[in-house]
Amino acid sequence: MEQKSETRPPLPPFTRETAIQKVRGAEDGWNSRDPEKVSLAYSTNTYWRNRAEFAHSRVEAMVFLERKWAKEHDYRLIKEMWAFSDNRIAVRFAYEWHDDSGNWFRSYGNENWEFDDNGLMRERYACINDLPIKASDRKYYWPLGQRPEDHPGLSELGL
Numbered sequence: 001m002e003q004k005s006e007t008r009p010p011l012p013p014f015t016r017e018t019a020i021q022k023v024r025g026a027e028d029g030w031n032s033r034d035p036e037k038v039s040l041a042y043s044t045n046t047y048w049r050n051r052a053e054f055a056h057s058r059v060e061a062m063v064f065l066e067r068k069w070a071k072e073h074d075y076r077l078i079k080e081m082w083a084f085s086d087n088r089i090a091v092r093f094a095y096e097w098h099d100d101s102g103n104w105f106r107s108y109g110n111e112n113w114e115f116d117d118n119g120l121m122r123e124r125y126a127c128i129n130d131l132p133i134k135a136s137d138r139k140y141y142w143p144l145g146q147r148p149e150d151h152p153g154l155s156e157l158g159l
Contacts, residue, residue, distance in 0.1 A: 008119035012087035019084035027079040028146045035065035043120040050126045072097035076140035080154045089113045094159050096140045105130045
C-alpha cells in the first residue's frame, strides 16, 4: 500500500513546464548515481521494464540501479521530454559510460513514464541500445554529477 504522505512534485496533471521539470529532476537524480536516492522517486509498488529486465517494487528498482552503476563507470546522462499528458511523460535520452576494460559506449533510449497522484513514478518502460564509441567521440565532459545548466541538451548536441 502506498504511503500517502510521500509526494514528489511536480504533481500530475502535468503542463509542458512541469513535465520538463519532472524530466530534469529525473536526469539530475540518475546523474547522482545514488540508487537509494533515485529509488525514492518511484512508488513502492513501481513496475519497470528496462531492456529485458523487470522490477516489481521500489526495492527491486534500487537493486537494479546498484548493479547498473557498478557496471557503467563515469555515467553521464541527458534526458529530454518528448511528449506528455495528464499523468504520463515520454522521454528520450542518451548516456555515456565505460566498462571495466575502458570501452566507451553511448546508450540511446526512450522511456514511457506513468505517475501516481503523489508524483511518484508507478510505471517505467525503457528501450535502450548501446553504441560503442571511441573516447574521442564523447560529448559529455562535465564533472560527475548533475549536468550544468549551460551544457547543451540532446537536441543541441545533434543526438
